[in-house]
Amino acid sequence: MFYKILGAWLYFSLCSLAVAQESFEVKGSVINAGTLEPIEGVNIIGKGLFAISSANGEFTIRNVAEGIHSFTISHLGHSSKTVTVKVGPEMEEVKVLLVESATNLEEVAVYGKTTSRKAQELPTASHQVYKDFLEENRENSLMQTLKKIPGVSTITIGSGQSKPIIRGLGFNRVAVVQNGIKHEAQQWGSDHGLEIDQYGIENMQIIKGPASLLYGSDAIAGVVDIQPSAIPKPNSFVGDLNLLGESNNNLLGLSTGIVSRKDKWFYRARLTFRDYGDYKVPTDRINYENYIFELHHNHLRNTAGEEANAAFSVGYVADHIKSETFFSNVYAKNGFFANAHGLEVRNSNIDYDRSSRDIDLPHHVVNHFKVTNTTTIAKGKHSLQFDIGFQNNYREEHSEPVPHGHMPKPEESKERQFNKNTYSINIRDAFNPDQRNDIVIGMNAELQQNTIGGWGFLIPGYHRFTLGIFAYDQIELNPNLHLQAGVRYDYGLLDTKSHYDWFRTPVDNPDGTTSQVFLQRAQDKTLAFGNFSASTGLSFIQNNTTFKINLGKSFRMPLANELASDGVNYHMYRFERGNLDLDAEESYQMDIDIDHTTERFSIGISPFINLFDNFIYLNPTSNYYEALQIYEYTQSKVFRTGGEIRASTRLFKNLQLDASGEFVYSRQTSGAKKGFTLPFSPPLSGFFSARYQFNKLLFFDAPQLIADYRITAAQKEIVPPEEKTEGYRVMHLSFMGKIPMFKENIPVGIRLKINNVFNTEYFDHTSFYRLIDVPEAGRNISLSITVPF
Amino acid sequence: MKLISKYFYPLFLIVLITACSSDAGLDKDDEKPTIGINHNGGFPQACEILQKGETYTFKAQVTDNQALASYSLNIHHNFDHHTHDDQGAQCDLEAVKQAVNPMIFMENYDIANGGTTYEINIELTIPKDIDSGNYHCSYSVTDETGWQSRTSVDIKIVE
DSSP: OHHHHHHHHHHTTTTOOOOOOSSEEEEEEEEETTTOOBOSSOEEEETTEEEEOOTTSEEEEEEEOSEEEEEEEEOTTBOOEEEEEEEOTTOOOEEEEEOBOSTTHHHHHHHTOOHHHHHHHSSSOEEEEEHHHHHHTOOSSHHHHHTTSTTEEEEEETTTEEEEEETTEEGGGEEEEETTEEOOSOTTOSSOOOOOOOTTOOEEEEEESOOHHHHOTTTTSEEEEEEOOOOOOTTEEEEEEEEEEESSSOOEEEEEEEEEEOSSEEEEEEEEEEEEOOOBOSOSEEEETTEEEEOGGGBOTTOOEEEEEEEEEEEEEETTEEEEEEEEEEEEEEEOOSSEETTEEOOOSSOGGGOSSOOOSSEEEEEEEEEEEEEEEEETTEEEEEEEEEEEEEEEEEOOOOOBTTBOOOSSSEEEEEEEEEEEEEEEEEEOSSSSEEEEEEEEEEEEEEEEESSOOSSOOEEEEEEEEEEEEEEEEETTEEEEEEEEEEEEEEEEOOEEEEEEEEEEOTTSOEEEEEEEEEOOEEEEEEEEEEEEEEEEEETTEEEEEEEEEEEEOOOHHHHHBEEEEGGGTEEEEOOTTOOOEEEEEEEEEEEEEOSSEEEEEEEEEEEEEEEEEEEEEEEEETTEEEEEEEEEEEEEEEEEEEEEEEEETTEEEEEEEEEEEEEEOSSTTTTOOOTTOOOOEEEEEEEEEOSEETTEEEEEEEEEEEEEOOBOOOOTTOOOBOOEEEEEEEEEEEEOOSOTTSOEEEEEEEESTTOOOOOOTTOGGGGGTOOOOOOEEEEEEEEEO | OHHHHHHHHHHHHHHHHHHHSOOTTTTOOOOOOEEESOSTTOBSOTTEEEETTOEEEEEEEEEOSSOEEEEEEEEEEOTTOOOOOSSSOOOOOOOOOOOSSOOOEEEEEEOTTOOSEEEEEEEEEOOSSSOOEEEEEEEEEEETTSOEEEEEEEEEEEO
């Protein structure tokens, strides 16, 4: 079993490159003796040497000392062969012919599955993202990069931060998982993004749909699963350096990483720095209600930022065991638009326009430290996986202190401070009792401790403990028909901490007198939640067509602020009132996915229907508290439907066309806002992309020109306090190529990209600054250079 | 033909499913109420000077397409120049100073029978013992749906 896993791991690590440090290279190819077709994925193993053949059957083994070496060439489904090669200067290419074997056919069926085949057999609608996609589409933040995927949109906050929305739901309804551990930041907040370094990520899986079964609470709308990178090949050393410059916000970015492996030990390290100025919008004045903000040289003042990330991991791989420990720290400081923070219009004596690169008030500072370990042990038919993690998320929000209501002017600028520690442990056992069943049983436990500080109040301090157990089975009914079914039970305990104002408020007593009291903003409460989730689905593969249907029930535990807050949010001019009677959110969803892929073209459609019994929603009421509108957390029934369509074709040899569309319809079917949609509903949107592959252009190898065009309809479906947003059309162009500068086999990668080619002024309905009528960023020319070493 | 049935049958099914989800919100209220002090009698006007001890009637006009619900008046100091109004006028501001005993007025009122137009009328005596200087006066109104509109005006309170 372990060799299967290792084989599979290595099989999928084809994209990494190894570099010769000395000595010689053995080059060769493997072909089928019967059909003379090349064979992909063949293991070529020598003493301390290893290679796998590529799609055209070729392989290269670097770092081979001079002398005679013997290699075992094996591929399941073919008889193994041992060849002896004399390695030295001017050696010839090795040609190996493998004969098909009729035995071990069952083994082939299991071993030979590619990731795409496995994804086909899985009944849930998922989208796999690879390193190439991330490199080709790299934007300023991870979620902006993923926006191209139909069904995925983002809440962007300025130019450097964003958070995921999957089919119209975001915040705590999308779980982000990195190396098996759920990323725990301040997901509920609207003005900060994911604290994850987008460089160094090789594989991601996006699950569009409820996934509580595997990921627990919060995965109610979907999952962004950042998977561990492939284990490097033995005796390899790979590195890269990426430089990035952007014209719109004058960004300078640098990211460098190395990956190395001796025999059993391997390590990876990466450093990323980014520094950017205020971003530019295609307008010189913002009209927000009756306010007018003049912009200096189109700069959205004080939106500059900086980011510094470091990551290191060390791993061990041997027979039956694989273990990797990851350390990472992500630091960011970002400014917020100076003229209006939230809805609150601000005057200041700060000379924001003296520099477009400085970060004045308001701003925040975020630091996310994480250490996690993933260990897999293979024993017989079982594969045990342990994920253990600790994360600390620290965030400070600073703004110019001003008096508000009865609050006098605070002494310092630190308005809010959040310090959240999360301890996680996941254990799972995957085993195959027979060839037909893939059974997984597991548990997740997580402890969160959140403390707060600063003179503002939004979310109380809390302790939260969650424990979930689950089991599911993927059954092969026949080679083309797979059934997956699973159940899960979760138990959660939330202990909110009381919070009192630091200033006194006059309160009228029944006897006519007035007392000056420290008002209580959050209560000391312990609440318990228990919930069953379940999921069942079928996948049917018929030639080139895959049909999937999945039914799932997911849940989400209410957050501390949804339950226990009772405070003013001056930036939004509202009073937010929690509700201790909230139940855990429950959602039922049916997903269908139909995909037809041939060599010439591919077409797919993935509709869904979703019902929430008790969607938690911050409802704007018509009442006031201290002259601020009261917003209450309430629950309502919600009906949602929609989906994505996609099509792509290779029109002729060098031209690839892709098109996709996404649509979400949401309705609250009960409660105070019956008939209304949900907040942050993404509008109907279509995306078209044409990619032309040149054979050779100037000194570029494999040059490509890509034109992307997005057409988004108007969003007229809104809920108070949102604004309707007009539709838009925006075009991006990019050119990519490789220059064989230093060494033939590891070329330098160049990407020149122009975002918003026509400097179109448009509004994104789900952008944080949409509320104050700030358009999206103007034209941006970016140049990225990747130098491998 | 085979191709058509192969691709368009599922497509058709989807269209059918989405079409069946009837629009429950056809007559939902998408309009915010309006609020303004630019009608005859609107008070205070931009840069208005108010005297301590005097009684004034604060007046604003509010309307809504369906039903008005509540309104509020908030008067707070702007001694630090932290904000400005939305009336477009540029008032002379006094020098920045520290607050000692500023006037704080925050009151909420219901509009009893809803209705689509209403004139806010708040009688208010400016206390004598408060700090004089720049103040900011903001009105807000909600309708029954929960839409809100706000307007604000810079004023000055003197001895």
